[in-house]
Amino acid sequence: MHDLIDIGANLTHDSFDPDRDSVMQRAADVGVNRIIVTGTSVEATAAALRLVGEYPGRIYATSGVHPHHATEVDAAAVTRLRELAEHEAVVAIGECGLDFFRNYSPRHVQLQVFETQLRIAVDTGKPVFLHQRDAHESFLALLTGHVADISGGVAHCFTGGSEELEAYLELGLYIGITGWICDERRGDALREAVTILPLDRVLIETDAPYLLPRDLKEKPSGRRNEPGVLPHVLERLARHMNQDVEVVAKAATANAERLFGLNQR
DSSP states (O other), X not given: OOOEEEEEEOTTSGGGTTTHHHHHHHHXXXXXXXXXEOOOXXXXXXXXXXXXXXXXXXXXXXXXXXXXXXXXXXXXXXXHHHHHHTSTTEEEEEEEEEETTTOSSOHHHHHHHHHHHHHHHHHHTOOEEEEEESOHHHHHHHHHTTGGGSOOEEETTOOOOHHHHHHHHHTTOEEEEOXXXXXXXXXXXXXXXXXXXXXXGEEEOOOTTSOOOTTOSSOOGGGOOXXXXXXXXXXXXXXXXXXXXXXXXXXXXXXXXHHHTGGGO
């Protein structure tokens, strides 16, 4: 059994409220021993930090605002984000970035809030947990202007192709792979891209409760994804990287420990 780290799971989601302890136990049973819970808003970040207290040594958090919620960020929210970001269990700033696919927040607001969070990352010395959908050029342009001052980052839930992958690798980013790689309808570009993904940049995540792998033989009721599915993502990723599963598992765990400073906590 591998020692795995799920670097992105939305365990504050209300779908986990009835059985979160069981979810955590199922994860541990398959070797998913540490989980980074994603902060997608001020409230979600605070909730993630409450989970840290319930599962010490097993849960860490990110502190940020997803681009969908950018319109919720005012001066008070920025102050609160900065306070939350200083917590010792917060290992990254985000989920931050741009989403021009949904445009739930106007694009100019997304850009402002993304830049604000990049500055928080610079000030705190913590890496960034990045979201990008249908906004590659704008995302790359803004990130390029700050990346030299940021202590690393991960392209969370990467679903792009080889060109985007190479651009992010050139910026020094790690690449987070989810169950998207298991999607026979939409995952072709990603499956091709991971053939050039270096072992020293690979990270794995579930993005639970979202992105349940479509090729699971036994799907959970309600089709809710959870961290215990991470070994399946690992196996599929290793296959498409043409690597041994153990090799990819060790690399992904070491990379997560390095990027998020987990061995120092």
